[in-house]
Amino acid sequence: MNQEDMIINRPQLLRPHHKLTAFSLTVFFWAALLYLWQPLASLLAWSLNLGFFYHHMVILGGYEGFIELLKYYAVAVSTICTVFLVWAKVNEWRFRDSNRRSAPTQTDRARLCQSFGVSEMQLERWQQCRVLVCDVDASSGEVRVLRESSPGDFPELPSEKTGDNNKQ
Numbered sequence: 001m002n003q004e005d006m007i008i009n010r011p012q013l014l015r016p017h018h019k020l021t022a023f024s025l026t027v028f029f030w031a032a033l034l035y036l037w038q039p040l041a042s043l044l045a046w047s048l049n050l051g052f053f054y055h056h057m058v059i060l061g062g063y064e065g066f067i068e069l070l071k072y073y074a075v076a077v078s079t080i081c082t083v084f085l086v087w088a089k090v091n092e093w094r095f096r097d098s099n100r101r102s103a104p105t106q107t108d109r110a111r112l113c114q115s116f117g118v119s120e121m122q123l124e125r126w127q128q129c130r131v132l133v134c135d136v137d138a139s140s141g142e143v144r145v146l147r148e149s150s151p152g153d154f155p156e157l158p159s160e161k162t163g164d165n166n167k168q
Contacts, residue, residue, distance in 0.1 A: 039069075116143050 046053040133147040
């Protein structure tokens, strides 16, 4: 596959709801990361003003709350690590002598043609397509092809408005 053909290099081909989802997840996880680093940032900010830091942490006993908080963090991290390690060991023990991974069974061309109600030539053409957009009727199981493209094409998606998709 060519690097230029990858979807990450052609964001204009993404649908708007996919762009919104990716952006929302990115913002959410950056906010979560900043929130998790907030105690260390507060400690660093306090340490830059040593007199204030010393007064609150040593004289007023703020370190006791910090130590207490560290105990909760240690318990939470230890619990999470223990749960995951026990889970991994149980699964290792359960599946130690069995390989559950297997190749999918091959479907012959005649059954595929019969299942989709198409000729061998049509099936061959579909298999050569780079993009094949189908609509499957839920009640009858009938397959209707909405768009097909040859291996060299890079068609626009059916829901996009017509226009130049190659603008950078």
